[in-house]
Amino acid sequence: MTKHFSRRTLIAALISTSAILAALPQQALAYDETSTFELNVDAQGVGIKGHDPVAYFTAGQPTKGTAQYSASHRGATYWFASAANRDAFKANPDKFAPQYGGFCAMGVVLDKKLDGDPTAWKIVDGKLYLNVNKDVQKKWLEDVPGNLVKANANWPEIKHKAPKDL
Structure with a gap:
């Protein structure tokens, strides 16, 4: 029964992740898709x-x-x-x-560096988190503690990678 539950949970997670990624607009990627910089900044370096x-x-x-x-x-x-x-x-x-260099917190959960929207934000435990948009933020807010665990584990591995390579 545990094996069955695990498969069902994995399939649901994959479908949910695919749906989120499919719903993201193309411009949801970080400003410079080729940059390996860990901070999400514009062409003038402004965060x-x-x-x-x-x-x-x-x-x-x-x-x-x-x-x-x-x-x-x-x-x-x-x-x-x-x-x-x-x-x-x-x-x-x-x-x-902002945490994760101003990239989308839910994106980091999914091993992605997506642009952060300054209007899709939340302060959790005294830290500022951004999301790519308010719809994605709703998904992130469903399990903030679990998502932070995943994002904190993923961030060291992706922070110096270009968004296009993720």
């Missing part, structure tokens, strides 16, 4: 599509930043809505920077 990472924690919503208030961390430039947010980030960047 989170110019959104303020601190604002997710303080304002509780995605907020566009400006180049006037910027700071760099681990090779990405982040924009902030205020000098106070920029300074908070500089004081503790690892607290505010």
